[in-house]
Amino acid sequence: MSEVLLQASGLRLAFGGVKAADGIDLGVMKGEFLAIIGPNGAGKTTFINMTTGYLRPNAGEISYEGQRITGMSPRAIVKRGIARSFQLPQLFLEHTVEQNVALAVASRDGIWSPLTPLLRPGYRDEARDLLERFGLTGIADTRADALNEGARKLADIAMAVALKPRLLLMDEPTSGVAASEKMDVVETLARVLREAKVTAVFVEHDMDVVERFADRVAVWSQGRIAALGPPGEVLSDPAVQREVIGIERHA
Amino acid sequence: MRKIEPILAILVAAAMIVAAIAAPWLRFVLTIALAKGIAVMGILLLLRAGQVSFGHALYIAFGAYTVAFLAPRFGDAMILLPLAALGAGVLGLLIGLFVTRYRQIFFGMLNLAMAMVFYSLLEKLYAITKGSDGIRVEIMPIAGQALERVTYEWTIFGIALGLAFVLGFLLRLYLASPMGEALAGIKTRETRLEFMGVPARGVLLSAYVMSAVLGGIGGALIAMTSRHVTPLLSYWTSSGELVFIAILGGAGGVLGPFLGAAAYELVRVYAAASFADAWQMILGSVLLLVILFAPGGLWGMAARAIGGRGR
Incomplete structure (x- = not known):
């Protein structure tokens, strides 16, 4: 340290x-x-x-x-x-929690892929894994504007x-x-x-x-x-x- | 709902073909509707980012005049269509570099200003554009084939329908991609994109260029169908018409612009024929009803009827 x-x-x-x-x-x-x-x-x-x-x-x-x-x-x-x-919190309010996190995962690659889906296996799996570690799996499909603080x-x-x-x-x-x-x-x-x-x-x-x-x-x-x-x-x-x-x- | 959309698209296309066969005069109306639907997909793109352009008729006019100017030189629809798309894309890039610095009302009004500048140029530069008289477009060969009028009109209808399918399919893929979702992110949390390392302006600019290309293609098809281009194509009411169609059709899916454009053109034709002095009032009333009772537009109504969400 x-x-x-x-x-x-x-x-x-x-x-x-x-x-x-x-x-x-x-x-x-x-x-x-x-x-x-x-x-x-x-x-x-x-x-x-x-x-x-x-x-x-x-x-x-x-x-x-x-x-x-x-x-x-x-x-x-x-x-x-x-x-x-x-x-x-600065979430994309019209996206689900999973989409929010997947977009952050995808942004590491620069997001410049216009024809492959955001929720493709690589990004989706990593997003789901992260949501699980944060205990957010239950609200993965909830839109961000419907979440509590x-x-x-x-x-x-x-x-x-x-x-x-x-x-x-x-x-x-x-x-x-x-x-x-x-x-x-x-x-x-x-x-x-x-x-x-x-x-x-x-x-x-x-x-x-x-x-x-x-x-x-x-x-x-x-x-x-x-x-x-x-x-x-x-x-x-x-x-x-x-x-x-x-x-x-x-x- | 996303899975049902392609089936609905095929059904709508089949209905259009049947209508065009049953009533030949509808072929013209529906080709124009398809061309406008393609252009309105560009409006839908910008709406995803929460931005409304009140000047996108500029790209329709640019595509249409590209066809009118270049038809005598490159007299083939299969050459003119890509040229119109490319030209509109380059123009969209140049203007987009400026207007994508702005958001909301400033974005909308700057686009309006650009379209009106183009309108004025088309009006005033009579020696080149023939002013408000416009330019007549002759029936042109398609893929090297000289065609009779009816065959030509059917072929343009077929090209418009084919392009609507291909471009709609590509747009669907785009909207579900990281790039398309980042575009939607601009609407609610643009700052967050920057803190994720994503250039929000670059995302919006690329969508803007795509919307200009779609406008250029729509304009080229309109020129090939109506065979007469005038500065009115770039007038502010034409831009308003595109936004009108986008709201009428609904921004939830790529089928919305085509439902909206078909409904708009049909209501306009029937209302103008039946109530010559009041057709604009009828169109206004239709829009008012949609905003009040079906904010998701025709696509939203269809989605609800089938049991899904508009988006």
């Missing part, structure tokens, strides 16, 4: 007078699960957006596997092995995993998931990612989830990293407890 997979250095980005990133320096180690916590508006999603090419930083640099990716398009970045899931969230992550990334960034993967199912969902997710040897960065508000699944925690505050380290150490820090966890618990 000592090899740096993603390195952000001196990232700065402001929206008007609001500093969403104010000198972010962060190295993500290969194979780790890194949780990002912090109050709303601290710049957590902005970091994911910058890393995946949706936003371009005003200053600073992001490198992945030793190569600079700052300012690249989302398409170019995903082709290098970085995928993301979204806080608000928790299922949408999982399907959204399954689509990102279908891209076979080496680094997966997840924006609040458990929000919208019923409290009673949350640990099972994260357990499933963690197992799938470990099996696939995917490094994961996830924004999370549930400290129990963070404590149980994160190898390290980065605490975001006003566009800066206020603390970084193992969950046991960071979450027991009185300043973090007062300024972040207190807010989270009351949020």
Whole structure:
């Protein structure tokens, strides 16, 4: 776990007078699960957006596997092995869950085959296998616009995993998931990612989830990293407890 | 429903042939309906991406004028048809590079603007286009065979029917392919496509070029059937007619455009003959009824009657 997979250095980005990133320096180690916590508006999603090419930083640099990716398009970045899931699931609403995942599987080949079906054996089998691992087999034929929020969230992550990334960034993967199912969902997710040897960065508000699944925690505050380290150490820090966890618990 | 569609297509084709034999004047109407149906498949493609073009008559006019201009030089339908398709495809690529940057109303209106620019050129460049008088297209040889008028009309009808089948079959394959499903993805989550490494604009552009090719083929068939082309082919009402037919037929399957085009042409002919002053009102009422009571169009109604889904 000592090899740096993603390195952000001196990232700065402001929206008007609001500093969403104010000198972010962060190295993500290969194979780790890194949780990002912090109050709303601290710049957590902005970091994911910058890393995946949706936003371009005003200053600073992001490198992945030793190569600079700052300012690249989302398409170019995903082709290098970085995928993301979204806080608000981004599913193709008029497609079934199976079609959604199969389309993500097919996109690895560039989707430029106009005459062979999407649900041909290769793509369909891989999609079904993935749906089974995520426990979504029962809703494979359900249209995405008919799903509950928790299922949408999982399907959204399954689509990102279908891209076979080496680094997966997840924006609040458990929000919208019923409290009673949350640990099972994260357990499933963690197992799938470990099996696939995917490094994961996830924004999370549930400290129990963070404590149980994160190898390290980065605490975001006003566009800066206020603390970084193992969950046991960071979450027991009185300043973090007062300024972040207190807010989270009351949020 | 997908499995029943080919059988329905064969039944509709058989009905068209029987009608054309029983009433020879219907042969003309049905050939035009098939030509428009082919062009409307292009509208259906764009509708899959949630985009409506209010200017696709441009490609019909381009295909028709290609035939009118080149008939004296390459006077064979089997040469002119591919030339019209190719020309419309190249034009579609050039215009598509620009208009596929836009979505929704901007996409629709830019297409309308392009069609009206072409209309104005056809109107004003009298020395080349003969303006609103239009250009007459003579009966031309088909595959090297000089034909009598009736045989020629039957052959064009047969070519239109054959092309409708082949192109409809190819379109069905396309819509179920990763490329076709990605096109449908533009309608609901274009951003996601980009985060899957798929260039959404490239997907839309390729569909746009295909729709232009279909328009060009439809236009060429119209020129060969009506044997007279005028700038009105590119007028905005002609583009509106294509959208009208697409809604009437339903966008759920490739048979929809042909059901819509046949119904449209027949209602138009009968309404115009019976109620000369009110036929447009009748067509408008038909569209209103379809939107209110059968939003899936004729194809949706057929699908429901058989017990499947429109799509």
